Amino acid sequence: MIRYSLRCDQGHDFDGWFRSSEGFESLRTAGQVSCALCGSIRVEKALMAPNVATRAATAPDLQSPQTEQEKALADLRRQVEENSDYVGMSFAAEARAMHDGTKPERAIHGEAKLEDARKLLEDGIPVAPLPFTPRHRTN
Structure with missing residues (x-):
């Protein structure tokens, strides 16, 4: 497997793993490689530096938001969790x-099956998906 740093025509940078250089080219030509952020299929390999391990290598911080999008998502999650009941x-x-008035209104968030969410919307009950999974179910 080989990892490539990729860039779309909109300037978004992301990584992708491929079986080989030829595998990347055939998938890209078939339009099956797309930007992880905007979905553009105009993707090219970005300039990469070799990954050389050093003795003093430290583990990467996988918990803290790194990009502006990750920071915005973390802020949204914090606001939802602080201002609604799970x-x-x-x-x-x-x-x-x-909605029916049998329980007092309050801000809530949680999980629903797709069919149940669709029925809520069809009945005029406003709901929206959140762009993150609840912490209650993550390990």
Whole structure:
């Protein structure tokens, strides 16, 4: 496997793993390599420096946000968690009960099956997906 630093025609940088150089080229030519941020299929290999291990190598920080997008997503997650109640898989039932007036209205977030979320929207109950998974289910 080989890792390439890639860049799309919109200037977004991202990485991709490929079986070989030829594998990358055939996938790119077929339009199957796309930007992880905008979806553009106009992707080229970016200039790369070799990855040389040193004795004093430190482990990368995988917990802290690195890009502006990751920071914005972390801020959104923090705001949602601080200002709403997590109701888990009871989200659809809780949202419907608040809409029907059988439970007091409050800000909630949780999880719902796709069909349940679709039924809420069809019934005029405003819901929206969040762009992150709940911390309650992550390891």
